[in-house]
Amino acid sequence: MFESLPEEVTVYEVGPRDGLQNETVPLGATDKIAFIQALVEAGVKRIEATSFVHPKWIPQLADAEKVCAGLPEAPGVRFSALVPNVKGLERALKTRIHEVAIFLSASESHNKRNIHRTVAESLADYRDVVTQARAAGRGVRGYVSTVFGCPYEGAVDPRAVVRLVGELKALGVDEVSLGDTIGVATPAEVYTLSKQLVRDFGAKSLALHLHNTRGTALANVVAGLEAGIRVFDSTAGGLGGCPYAPGASGNLASEDLVYMLHGMGIRTGIDLVKLTRASKALEPLLGHALESNVVRSLSMHVSRPAEDGQDPAQGSFIPDPDSRRQKSGADVIALEKPQASKNIVTTFNQ
Ligand SMILES: [Zn+2]
Helix, strand or coil: CCCCCCCECEEEECHHHHHHHHCCCCCCHHHHHHHHHHHHHCCCCEEEEEECCCCCCCHHHCCHHHHHHCCCCCCCCEEEEECCCHHHHHHHHCCCCCEEEEEEECCHHHHHHHHCCCHHHHHHHHHHHHHHHHHCCCEEEEEEECCCCECCCECCCHHHHHHHHHHHHHHCCCEEEEECCCCCCCHHHHHHHHHHHHHHHCHHHEEEECECCCCCHHHHHHHHHHHCCCEEEEEHHHCCCCCCCCCCCCECEHHHHHHHHHHCCCECCCCHHHHHHHHHCCHHHHCCCCCCHHHHHHHHHHCCCCCCCCCCCCCCCCCCCCCCECCCCCCCECCCCCCCCCCCCCCCCC
16 A cells, blocks of 8 residues: 555645535625635635536525636636536636536436436436537536435446446546545445546546545545545535535545645645635634534644744644655655644643
8 A cells, every 4th residue: 555646636626616505604705705715825726616507406606607707816726617507508608717517426316316317318418518618618527426325226336437437538528526425435445446447537537526424535535546546526624514504515624635645745735724724714604613623623723823933833733745755766655753843732622
């Protein structure tokens, strides 16, 4: 294990869409834009900003046009949005979204309940969406839900997933994001399926969208890394995973993902403290504490003002991916411990 870890992976931030659509308190467009701006400042390079699904289905994201109009000018950052059909695409194409995302399920029952079509009907409907998006120069992402388990059917046949990924690639989808929608996956199956998909379609075509509903998301990330996956979806703070919200999604928290990756010597380009601040700013607006373990443990540090020129985050065990990776060329993790500073804050965790 850990012999072929990459130097860098992409954290695909889906908080403004997948996260906020599962929160009970809707945010205003201004707050959403400020959140996206804070994510950009933290170094996030791919951000799913909103959704062009009809507001009847996702009222939390009814302000898609407003949000898109306020997206920051950020060279090197790619913004995406969910589109359900050609109508949604037409709305998206009037904005400067770089990429659109279509969605369907690996299991028939979930697809029918979620988007009221068979999987084959969904694929047929998306043909025009993908063609027109590509003709307009936009990228296309495809979400496959219930890859590792369906709430109605139970286990999902991995062969059905492989077939579906092939069909999406044939339609012209650039990247397929494999969703553990109900958070039931465990590492061995994630590894086996990811390995096969990487072999069949290449790592550039794939992403993992893991949910932490049963606490296995980070272990599954490690399995995915080992299998060659290089793009992982997550939400800042674990947005959308509120246990009090009906239909809570249990999204993997971006901070937990970044902390683990950096600790393993894998770069993300993201500043963990800035990302945590972006998430913390949402708590008073949403009316509840966020789920992320790292946000909880870092909170005392990031909310402390700088004193005597000291970094307030000092002493909070923030791993630097570069110092964790041996410079000798071998891709192994250096066995050095992070230095805890003297002024470590211990309040609240006794
Ligand atoms: Zn999700």
